[in-house]
Amino acid sequence: MFENKVVWITGASSGIGEAVAYEMAKAGAVLILSARREDVLAHVSAQCARFGVSESNIKLLPFDITDEAVFADITTAAHSFKGRIDMLFNNAGISQRSLCVDTDMATYRRLFEVDVFGQIALTKQVLPHMLEQGAGHIAVTASVAGKIGVAERTGYCAAKHAVMGFFDALRSEVNRQGIHVTTITPGFIRTAISENALKGDGEKFGKMDKNISGGMDVTACAEAIMKGFKRGKKEIAVGTGKEMQGLWVKRFFPNLLFKITGNLAPTVTES
Ligand SMILES: NC(=O)c1ccc[n+]([C@@H]2O[C@H](COP(=O)([O-])OP(=O)(O)OC[C@H]3O[C@@H](n4cnc5c(N)ncnc54)[C@H](OP(=O)(O)O)[C@@H]3O)[C@@H](O)[C@H]2O)c1
Structure with missing residues (x-):
């Protein structure tokens, strides 16, 4: 399904983006x-080459997602690499503690x-190319935090809820023009997310918290995401912890969920 498809991944230097890059490399x-x-992207690129991607089929495009x-x-460079962009995987992100x-x-x-704005602005650059092609796939890594509000994540939850809303709405606009939109809602995945998360003053949290260290293995996460892509899923929930049950509880018993998250609050960042 991904053989020879041009797949642009943001946040590819670490965690989920890096692991999906390896799965995409394996898929050709x-x-x-x-x-x-x-420098870290160059390392990821070398690993992708080990999975059989030739050097001429990997392009590094480093940039800051806030530098609109x-x-x-950047999008012109991405498009002119092979004359098309089949998939944009908006995955770069930071959390909060x-x-x-x-x-x-x-x-x-x-x-x-x-x-939020980085994902929207980049999508707006790529979308006209996909509309012209009459085909394309836009995916975004949202989060369980895009469905459930939890303590010490007011900004992160608000941002991920915004991401869910934007891409759900976009799907409804482009659905009949050959463009597929996938939102991904991971639970706790073992990556550098908590180390890179922002404290209130904007400094890095700097450590791996309990939830993340006990989270799902990132390669298993990437495999599940690939499975969801291949099945044409519009929303991919991926995770192994109790937070995944929270999605279901929020949907059918919201007051119970609010009670649980309220009681969990003081322990959220214990490490
Ligand atoms: N891990 C989890 O439990 C979890 C759960 C739900 C959702 N997510 C989401 O999954 C996505 C990936 O996170 P991760 O867990 O893989 O964390 P990670 O290991 O910290 O990776 C974050 C990635 O985003 C990139 N990034 C951060 N700020 C950037 C910026 N200003 N400009 C460009 N790139 C930037 C980083 O690259 P550079 O530092 O090289 O720029 C890195 O490649 C995020 O959207 C996150 O919110 C993660």
């Missing part, structure tokens, strides 16, 4: 890998710049 995709750290000024040029009362507005704005 042509890869465009983005994140800020070019470069998006037009702070109570609302301790969180600066600048930190909320940073979370929205990275997690």
Whole structure:
């Protein structure tokens, strides 16, 4: 299904994006890998080559997802690599570890710049190419936090709820034009997400918390995401912990969910 398809992955230097890059490499995709750290992307690229992708079928496009000024040029470079973009996987993101009362507005704005406006702005650049092609696949890594509000994630949950709303609405617009939109709602996945998460003052949290260290293996997560892509799923829920049951509880028993999240609050970032 992904053989020779041009797949552009953001957040490809680490965690879920990196692991999906390896699965895409195994599936024979042509890869465009983005994140800020070019040296780390080069390492990921070398690993992809080990899975059989030739050097001419991997392009590194490092950029900051908050630097909207470069998006037009970056997208032109991505498109002219092979003359098309079959899939955009909007995956770059950062989380939060702070109570609302301790969180600066600048930190909320940073979370929205990275997690929401970056995804929207890049999608807006790529969408016209896909509309012209009459085909394409846009995926985004949202989160269980895009469905459920939990303590110490007011900004992150708000951002991921916004992402869910944007891409659900986009799907309804492009559904009949050959463009498939997938939202992904991972639970706790063992990556560097909590280390890179922002504290209230915008500094890095800097450690792996309990939920993340006990989370799903990132390769297993990437395999589940690939399975969902191959099945043409519009929404992919992936995770192994109790948070996944939360999706179901929120849907059918919202008051029970609010009770549970309220009681869990003080222990959320215990490590
Ligand atoms: N791990 C989880 O439990 C979990 C659960 C639900 C959803 N998610 C979502 O999954 C996605 C990937 O996270 P992860 O768990 O794989 O965390 P991660 O290991 O910290 O990876 C985050 C990726 O985003 C990139 N990134 C961060 N800020 C960026 C910026 N300003 N510009 C460009 N790229 C940037 C990072 O690359 P550079 O630092 O090189 O720029 C890195 O490749 C995120 O959207 C996250 O919200 C994760």
